[in-house]
Amino acid sequence: MNNTQLKSPPPAFAEAKNPRQKARAAGMDPNRWYVVEYDNAIKAGEVKEVTFWKTSIALYRGEDGQLAAMRNICPHRQLKLTHGAVDKCNLRCAYHGWSFSREGKLEDYSHDSFGKPLIKRQVQTYPVQVRYGLIWLFPGDPELAGEFQIPEIxxxxxxxxxxxxxxxxxxxxxxxxxxxxxxxxxxxxxxxxxxxxxxxxxxxxxxxxxxxxxxxxxxxxxxxxxxxxxxxxxxxxxxxxxxxxxxxxxxxxxxxxxxxxxxxxxxxxxxxxxxxxxxxxxxxxxxxxxxxxxxxxxxxxxxxxxxxxxxxxxxxxxxxxxxxxxxxxxxxxxxxxxxxxxxxxxxxxxxxxxxxxxxxxxxxxxxx
Ligand code: FES
Ligand SMILES: [Fe+2]
CATH class of the missing domain: 3.90.380.10 (Naphthalene 1,2-dioxygenase Alpha Subunit; Chain A, domain 1)
Known part of the structure; x- marks a missing residue:
């Protein structure tokens, strides 16, 4: 046998044969609350990238002190929004300066004189809350966030x-x-x-x-x-x-x-x-x-x-x-x-x- 032959990687979830292989290929259900950062790690006006199971999320604190989280992709040219900056309570993309509210709505594209961008899709947002000095984020379906609790301590x-x-x-x-x-x-x-x-x-x-x-x-x-x-x-x-x-x-x-x-x-x-x-x-x-x-x-x-x-x-x-x-x-x-x-x-x-x-x-x- 050729020693230089590359070993095939571990199986994907659907192909896994035993509990160990299954577990090693599994993600975690996004429909739960997950700790993503310390509350004091993000100051007002700061944005930080956090990642939940290969999904990049822009987590930021508006100048009013409120946290917000949204999918870390600008709908325009797909730059990470974390390259941009917090502007009052919005997140503004670094490239053409489009600005998104904490509800993920495009609110300002005034840096551009080429007309109104035709986007129907808003940026996906995620519920966030702070408990025990930690920021908790619900990466799944926001409608389900109320059904799951952060552990009571x-x-x-x-x-x-x-x-x-x-x-x-x-x-x-x-x-x-x-x-x-x-x-x-x-x-x-x-x-x-x-x-x-x-x-x-x-x-x-x-x-x-x-x-x-x-x-x-x-x-x-x-x-x-x-x-x-x-x-x-x-x-x-x-x-x-x-x-x-x-x-x-x-x-x-x-x-x-x-x-x-x-x-x-x-x-x-x-x-x-x-x-x-x-x-x-x-x-x-x-x-x-x-x-x-x-x-x-x-x-x-x-x-x-x-x-x-x-x-x-x-x-x-x-x-x-x-x-x-x-x-x-x-x-x-x-x-x-x-x-x-x-x-x-x-x-x-x-x-x-x-x-x-x-x-x-x-x-x-x-x-x-
Ligand atoms: S890439 Fe974000 S505004 Fe253009
Ligand atoms: Fe240990």
Missing amino acids: PELTCADPWANFVADLTWGTHHSMVMDNICDFSHAFLHRKYKPFTDAKLTHHEADENKVYLTYDTFMAGGRISGIFVDRNRVNTRHIELCYEYPYQWTNTGDSIKNWSFMLPIDEKTTRVFFLFYFDALTIPFISMKTPKWLTQLVLNIAKPLVFKPILMEDGIALEAEMEAYQNYWDEPPIELNPVVPMFQRLTARKWEDYLNRKAPTVAALAD
Whole structure:
């Protein structure tokens, strides 16, 4: 056999043969709310490109402070509108200066003396809202936006919200690999330096059409730095609940340390993940006193670059290596020891299939 022969790429969704191949080719249902950016990353008068599953979106904040999002293509010569600039509450294209309102309507083409452009089609817009300091966007059918909710996090919306932070990473990997990673605690070896979890034993798992719920008995936060701040008398750090609640993921350790992971699928090989962590309190080392909120927040702010980010970067290295390997070995039989992993893959694939089926006009409908 010729060694220089190129290996065929992984199969497309329709050709995929097993749950792993299906999941690795699946997108995420655009008819959900997705985190696309931090609220404070876009100032009034700024525009930024964000991408949801190969669709480029111009996200901008008008001078009145309101956010808006529209398809990032000028209907005139298809330039990205993000090459342009915010003008009051509109977005103006860089090339001929056409200006679009936040409803996607062409409002001004006065820079052109060649007459009125004959366009019927407006620029597609997307609903956006801000929760938990994050910008959420609904990339699907705007009419359905009201049917789906952003996850409720009462610990952050109550009168005395928990200390929290968000870490985000963009990885060269498929979103389904991220889900396998963040729910599967068999990879303690990768984190042997920081020991966020050790000796995990899957104790329960169940699935329905929208989620996979599981629990592990495991020793949480065993690292040298993180371990000293966790109050093991108050918080059960030997047990964790996790849930892939499509399309999000959450964890709960002893009702005191919680986390949501919000994925932004960019394309088959790129995923941005926003990890939102929140803690009710930590313990002051050696005197075993519950930390006041300001101190909890301070410790978290210090721990984010020292502990959390390095752990997540270890995951990123493994996931990018897995993605690279998958390009060559996608047809190897999957060897999976953790029974929940194929369950995540099946949920991802089924939701994508449901979306495609809803989207595609049926043969019967076409015949009508
Ligand atoms: S390409 Fe946008 S106004 Fe001409
Ligand atoms: Fe990990």
